[in-house]
Amino acid sequence: MPPYSECKSQFDDGLRELLVFRVGHMIRNLKVCLWTLTFFFFAAHAWGDDWPMLGRDGTRNSVSPEQIGPTDWDIGKFSPETGQWSGGRNIRWRAPLGSLTFGDPVVADGQIWIGTNNHQVKGPDTPDASVLAGFAIADGKPLYRYVSPRLPSGWVHDWPHSAMAGAPLIEGNAMWFVTNRGEVVCLDLKPLKEGKDSPATLWKVDMMKEFGVSPCGSRMAHCHFCSIAVYNDLIYVITGNGIDKSYFNIPSPDAPSLICFNKHTGKPVWQDNSPGMNILTGQWASPLVIDVDGKPQVVVPQGDGWLRSFDALNGQMIWEFDINFKSASWNAGQGEKNIMMAPPVAYGGRIYVTSGDYAEHGDGPGRLVCIDPNRAGDISTELALDAHGDLLPKRRTQAVLVAEGEKSVPNPNSGLVWEYTEFDSNGDGEVDFE
Numbered sequence: 001m002p003p004y005s006e007c008k009s010q011f012d013d014g015l016r017e018l019l020v021f022r023v024g025h026m027i028r029n030l031k032v033c034l035w036t037l038t039f040f041f042f043a044a045h046a047w048g049d050d051w052p053m054l055g056r057d058g059t060r061n062s063v064s065p066e067q068i069g070p071t072d073w074d075i076g077k078f079s080p081e082t083g084q085w086s087g088g089r090n091i092r093w094r095a096p097l098g099s100l101t102f103g104d105p106v107v108a109d110g111q112i113w114i115g116t117n118n119h120q121v122k123g124p125d126t127p128d129a130s131v132l133a134g135f136a137i138a139d140g141k142p143l144y145r146y147v148s149p150r151l152p153s154g155w156v157h158d159w160p161h162s163a164m165a166g167a168p169l170i171e172g173n174a175m176w177f178v179t180n181r182g183e184v185v186c187l188d189l190k191p192l193k194e195g196k197d198s199p200a201t202l203w204k205v206d207m208m209k210e211f212g213v214s215p216c217g218s219r220m221a222h223c224h225f226c227s228i229a230v231y232n233d234l235i236y237v238i239t240g241n242g243i244d245k246s247y248f249n250i251p252s253p254d255a256p257s258l259i260c261f262n263k264h265t266g267k268p269v270w271q272d273n274s275p276g277m278n279i280l281t282g283q284w285a286s287p288l289v290i291d292v293d294g295k296p297q298v299v300v301p302q303g304d305g306w307l308r309s310f311d312a313l314n315g316q317m318i319w320e321f322d323i324n325f326k327s328a329s330w331n332a333g334q335g336e337k338n339i340m341m342a343p344p345v346a347y348g349g350r351i352y353v354t355s356g357d358y359a360e361h362g363d364g365p366g367r368l369v370c371i372d373p374n375r376a377g378d379i380s381t382e383l384a385l386d387a388h389g390d391l392l393p394k395r396r397t398q399a400v401l402v403a404e405g406e407k408s409v410p411n412p413n414s415g416l417v418w419e420y421t422e423f424d425s426n427g428d429g430e431v432d433f434e
Contacts, residue, residue, distance in 0.1 A: 039104035052108040052170040054227035059346040060288050096120050098131060104167040104227070109193060110137050113175070115164030118147060130164035130180035133190070144198055146187070148179040154221070156245045157208075158181070159217040169235070174202070174261065176235055178225040182207045182215045184237055184259075186266060203266035209238050211259065211271070214252040216242025216282030226286040227343070229298060234287065235263040236298045241273075242282035247332050253277045256284045258287070258300050260315060270315030276363040278304035278329055278396040281358075286343035290351070292373055299351060299373070301340035304394065307353055309373060321371055321415060322380040323355040326399040326408035328365075336365050337398070349374075349416060363433055370417040379415030382408040 010399050013328070055062050055099070076088025085094060103115030105139060111134050121332040128150050134143040151158040168177035173190040184205045191197035207213040215225070226238035256271035257279070285301035290304045296312035301323075308320040323340055330337035338355035345352045349369040357364065384392040387405030400406045422431045 002318075035211065046420070050108045050170075052106050053102050053230075054106070054167040054169075054286055055343060055345070058229070058231075058289050060286070060343045061345050094424050095135050095140040097133065097206050098163065100161060100163040102163050103165040106167050107137065107172055108170040109189075111135070111143060111189070111193075112137055113170070115166065117163045119163055121146045128160055130162060132164045132168065132177060132348050143334055144192055146185075146199075148181055149181075151181050155217060156224065157215050157349075161345050162217065166225040166282075169228040169230055171230065171263075174263070175199070176228050176230075176236060178228065178240075180217075180225070182213055182225070182240060184228075184235075184261065184266065186263070192211050202264075205266045207237075207259070211239065211268075212255040213239045213241045214244065214250075214255065215240035225284065229287040229289045230263060231289045231298070233263055233294050234269060234312065235261050235386050236287045236300070236312075238283050238285065238287055238300060238302075241275075242279055242303060247281075250277055250427065253279070257302055258298075258310070260298070266333075272300075272308075272310060272315055272317075273318075274302035274308060274317070275302045275306070278394055280305060280339050280396065281332075281336065283339075284358075288344045288346060288351070290346045290373060297373065298343055299344050299346075301344060301353060303339060304396065305337060305339050305355070306394075307344065307351075307371070319373070319376050319379045320417065321369075321396050322382070322399070323353065323367060323369065324399070325367075326382045326384045327402070329398040330396065334361070338364070338366065365414065365421065368420040370419070372415045372417050375413065375415045377413055378411065379413055380417070381416045383411045384408055 005335050040043045049065070054060065068080065070090060072089070074087065074089035076091065078085050088182050097114070097120060097411040098117035099119035101114065101116045105112055113132060113134050116131050116132050116133055118126060130148045132146040135141065136143055146361045148164060150160065154160070162180060164180060166178045173188055173193065175187045175189055177186065178184055184207065186202040187199040188202050189199050192199050203227035208215065225240050237259050239256055239259060241252055241257050243249060244251045253276045254273055256273050260269040260271065261267065262269055280303060283303035290297050290298040290299060297309045297318055298312045299307065301307050305324045306320050306322050309318040309320060324337045329335040330335040338357050340353055341356045341358065342354055351373050353369060353371070355367045359360045384399040385407055386392050392399065392406060400408050424431055426432065
């Protein structure tokens, strides 16, 4: 891995901008680094619904329900020499962020919150830190900055100059988020909303100190930690537990990969460490809460490439699905075995999730699946059997070794509804890289 200084310059040419557009109802695109917020400018403003968590609501479905929205934008041009923007179309206001912004924004009660870093602040003594920044919807006025310093352990756990990349969760006056330091934080926004004071910290849990978690800071600062899911008085956090600087060793295999907290107190309710020694790299996806026949499930993409569903109240596993084919192998990002980076999405009684890896590992095979969550046990597409036809235990690097007489067979209990892996777009008999 090259030192950060060799690749830092591409981020320092200018500040990222938070853009607000002046047409239509709110449309919030949660899949880009530069976020756009839109609204119609009538005599009275017509605002869209709030977007208080990653994916708008508990389904994680980022498709906007707004019926009136903009289709034509021009952000204008930025001059690094003057630090000013010129031109543009349908721009309501702009507000500077730091030099890196990979998190997804949320909108609630007239406020916008988005993760960035501390590069907006100038001066030789400015500390490197991740930042959660709040702005007013009406005019882009900066409201508050939660500044989280770097961990002393460095890039192994906390990549330099990385942004606060997990979108917060907001309910009423409370906001929960996970910091670059592996802390789960709950803030009271009421003082800020009333214009009296800064948000108050209601509670904070350090998952490294209290649970022995060893988070793997994703290389090149592309993502860190999950966006929290909620069910009634409970919240669910993927801890980020992963590999060390060797890219192979897992220093804390017994530490939890998932923790359920009481959202009011920060007290742990239950935890799970199912991936154990089979974590491939890190765990950066976000959990999903669904209702199946009146029973809540928390659906979690875990670091061994398995999507698991747990009883949301007590943590008992309900079902699990291997996102990888049993023949796939893992070799520090160079093989065909993947993790899940994006959160699962619930729609129409089905679960949708994709496999992937972080960008510096380059291109490779991926898989999009649609799953029926009304099942129990192992609902993977395939089963891994040894030479005698017995089930094999889970393995980190490769589930089935054909050379040793092992094989994969169709799973009669599979929850797969359909899948998409590749498409010959030009009909030449080969699947080209795009």
